[in-house]
Amino acid sequence: MTKDVIDAAVIDAARAALRDLPPKRPDKLTKRDAVLALKKEIDAMRKKGYDWQDVADKLRELGIDVAAASVRSYLASEKSKAARKEKAGDAPVSTEHGEAQATPDMASISI
Secondary structure, eight states: OOTTOOOHHHHHHHHHHHHTOOOOOOSOOOHHHHHHHTHHHHHHHHHTTOOHHHHHHHHHHTTOOOOHHHHHHHHHHHHHHHHHHHHTTOOOEEOTTSOEEOOOOGGGOOO
C-alpha cells in the first residue's frame, strides 16, 4: 500500500471520531459575552432580590470586572433583540412534540 492510499476502515474511524467531538468552547469571551453566558444565573440572582450592583459586585469577586450598568445594558439589549426577532417572524420553532424551542444564543454557552 502506498502512502497516498488510506484504508476505508481508517476513514470510518476518523468520521466517527470527528462526528463525536463536543462543541469547542471559546478560551476567552468579551465582557458582554461573559454576561450573556451567565444570563440564567444572573436572572436567578435578580429573582432572589439582588440588584444590579450586587450582581456586578459578585461578578467582580469572581474575576469578571464589569459595571452594574453594563450588566443591565447587555441583558436588556439581548432581551430587545429577542423581541425584535419574534416580532419579525423569527418566533421559536416548535419541535416534533409541540414544545417551543428558542433559538440558541450566547446565554446557552456553558463554561
